[in-house]
Amino acid sequence: MALHLRRLLLQFLAFLLISLFFSIIPALLAAFGNTSSYAQALFNIWYGLLPPIALLLLAYLLYRKEPNWLAFLGRAWMAVGTWFLLQLVLESLTTVSPLLSLLSLPAKFAGGLLVRHPVGYVAYFSGWGLVSGIIVFLLGGLALYIFGYRLRSENGGRITNNGNTKPAFVVSTVLLVALLVAIPLSIYAISKPTTGNFVAGVAVPSEDEIYSHIEDVYGFGPRRPGSASYHEAAAELTAWFKCFASPVTVESTTFDYWEEKKWRLVMEPSGDKPTEVECFFWPYSGQTPPEGITAPLVYLGYGAEADFQAADITGKVVLISLAPINIGWNELKLFSYMAYDPENLAAGRSQPYPIGWILHLFNIYPRVEQAGAIGAVYILEDYPDMGPLTYYAPYDGKIRSVPSLYIREEDGEMFKNRLKEGPLEVNLVLDATIAKDGGEASNIYAILPGKTDRNFIISSHFDSPWPSGVEDSSGVGMVLALARYYAQIPLEERQRTMVFMLTGSHFVGEPSNDDFIERHKEGILSDNLFTLCIEHIADNWPYSDYVEARGVFFKENPVAISLYAGLVQHYGLYSTLLFPTVTPLGVPTDAGPLSREGFPVVSYISGPVYLFDAADTLDRVPRDQLVPLAKLYIDYIENLNRYPDFMLRFNINALARLLTTFVFSPLVIIGFVTRPRKQENDLWSL
Structure with missing residues (x-):
């Protein structure tokens, strides 16, 4: 027993160091790589597949002299489990040091451990993927190892060399190599977006059209929830929706005024x-x-x-x-x-x-x-x-x-x-x-039915502290333009249902967002694939004449993130960052309440210094960005529609566990039991 404990401890330490090496790679790329590169973005987005599979294959090479396939698989799975354990530890210590936060990037890219509110408190635990990886591979591997040790017999569960096992070994090896080639090629094929997916006969929103919507919203003046100008804006926005997306629903929420x-x-x-x-x-x-x-x-x-x-x-x-x-x-x-x-x-x-x-x-x-x-x-x-x-x-x-x-x-x-x-x-x-x-806030939404009840919500908030060209006349203008575009497409050509929503309580703590979740968690939200929230199309005044840096926060589905990354590059949306939902920033957007309840979001936002100031005028809206952004979202929605629901719901850690367990593990077991071997003694290798 002492010998086995020593071997397992040595294995754990060795694979801990190797796992640490795999943790360093994304940090090095973030610091020294080309972060504008689409190829590097794909590497980051899909990186969670690499370490578990690589560690399994490394264990396959190191532990082929185990007495039976159970003991062998146990050691291989423990190698994989070390990776999930290290990521959980690093992510749990992320607030201790910036270095630890960087080393836990693979965990963050896969959904992290804790979803936080932007002010810092924890909303919910998101690390079940890491926990299940530890249970299945580290603890499950240990159980297999012990079981294999206790059951070992004369031939140790191997296929004897009396028959010709070479063909099976060759086939398993070829399949392993083929998979290692096919997976990255498949990732690229899945991730590469198509462009120009515009419906013939339906005009793409023009700069003048989008900007005119922004001007109209700006013209209502300050839209502080509960104020007279707020209620005027809500009534007019409802009427605008009814022009092209009837029926329109208005839901009210009370708050302290x-x-x-x-x-x-x-x-x-x-x-x-x-x-x-x-x-x-x-x-x-x-x-x-x-x-x-x-x-x-x-x-x-x-x-x-x-x-x-x-x-x-x-x-x-x-x-x-x-x-x-x-x-x-x-x-x-x-x-x-x-x-x-x-x-x-x-x-x-x-x-x-x-x-x-x-x-x-x-x-x-x-x-x-x-x-x-x-x-x-x-x-x-x-x-x-x-x-x-x-x-x-x-x-x-x-x-x-x-x-x-x-x-x-x-x-x-x-x-x-x-x-x-x-x-x-x-x-x-x-x-x-x-x-x-004493205050009343409104959510306004219109539903455009599609071929299925599965839906995308396209949203922004219409309340604001001032007339606020950026916060959030710009977001509302974009939502209205997209709603008008999709309303002209016949139902039979809309692959999925689309919900266009304007929320109205952002500046009083978002109680109407919370009410929407409570009212529709068994309805609209149960069928929702993503909420595409668009806020703050902004310039960088007073610091430069360029666009303000913009962040897009994603529920960690690699397909959705990859498609968006490709479209950012195609449309040249410079100064754009794509984040997981578990960064230190949280999801500081109007979609934050949805994200903190576990609903999937793709949330666009920027944070110019003038955001809450009366200096946020129409001049702050970069008009040259409006059409590229509208085209990006039309292309993005149509690219998402190419994929079945399950492709838009999985997490990279879940895919890594499935591939490791049900694809690569059977292949390495076949390779283990069929590998031609010379006479070996029955000592268990390190």
Whole structure:
């Protein structure tokens, strides 16, 4: 027994090192390879097949002297199981170190371990593929090894050499080689999209058509859920849908309504020279009386726990700095299947992530409330000057008790310098209307039937903080253009049902999305293959004249990702990154609630710094990107329609387990028992 334990331990350590080598390959390609290459993208997307099969074949070469096929298969499967175990360990430690996060790329590309909300909390466990790989191969292999050892007999389960086993051995070897050639060729054939799949007689949406839809939506003005302009927009969008996609369904959801009336910040209100400072409100933060509150101001740095412990802030207004979170192209591409930027226009680009400041807020605010502050002023560091300060965030729809305002960095410096001279009072005003369950949000959708009930949902959200050319007039304009295109195609030519949906509660925490899931999880969503969510067709202003980097988040089906990657290359959609749903970003889109409930999404989005600002005007929409993007989605949908449902639902780890178990394992067993061999002693090899 001790001998067997030593052999198994040596095998485990050896294959652990080999598995680590396989883990390093995607990280090296991400750092030093050509991330714009379609070939490299396919390698990343389908990489999950390589290590299990390679480890099985390596074990086949190393352990052919085992006394019977059960013991042999046990050792081969344990080699494969080592890979799944290492990936589970690396992925579970991904928050410990960026290096471990890179080494777990194969796990991320296959669906990862935990699906997270963009603010960080865990939505659900997604690592059952890794767990089942460990159970089947590592534990199952150990059981086979023990069973084979106990059952070994004189000829050990091998076919004796009295007959001619060479033909069977040759056939199994030829089949193995043929499979190793056929699999990559099949992957390429499956993954290569066709282009120009436009229906004769139906005009592809033009730039003017798409942009006119965007202009119309922009013309409604700010579309904050529950407001008069919001309800006007919802009614008009419903009418537009009815023009070409009747019947149209409108579903309502109630939420807590908050609307600002007045906000102001005055330094030294009782002094000889009171100074009013430019500010903007934190939506859904606490309410003051119309005259505001006057109290001492206390600076707490970046709001760390130690900063709060060092000061008494009960009954005072706190001043806290919010650092930006800069996200650069060079970092984002490391976690992508593909980072398409053939002319290196985005290389080296790094700028503030629009929700970065509020990610800090979510950590800091509970301390503010618990410490007894009666008001808060937050300094937006590195927030660009794009006009009046109008940063409308956060947008989770949660009413908080402490009234809070934002100020610019230069005004924050003024406050900090003044505090160095001595105590300072401020008057903070944030008067608002608050109505519990007083708001109503709408989801609007139209169904175009196809040959089957299996469906694609094409969606965006129509609510917005401002008129918002990008957020999300642009997404709505694209959905309307695609709906009009598909409505002109006869039912008998639509392969699958299409649902065109505009959600309306993005800026109050997406409760209507949650309601849609609850209402339709047994209906529309049970037949859904993908939700294709389109948001934020944006430029990179004020940093460059190019397109803002755009991410597309995928439920980890290799066919769907491969087809999209090929179309990105074909249509030249530069500055596009393709991500799994389990990156550190989560799925920061309107499709996030669906993704976090396990429904498959393909979600397009960008994050320009002006996203929540009134500076998001029509000028920010890159018109030259509209037609290529519309053509991409038409081609993408038609390419998806080439494949049966099961081809769009599988996960790469599941395919790896199936191929390893039911294709390669039988072939190596045949090779093991039929291999011509000289007289061998019955010692078990290492």
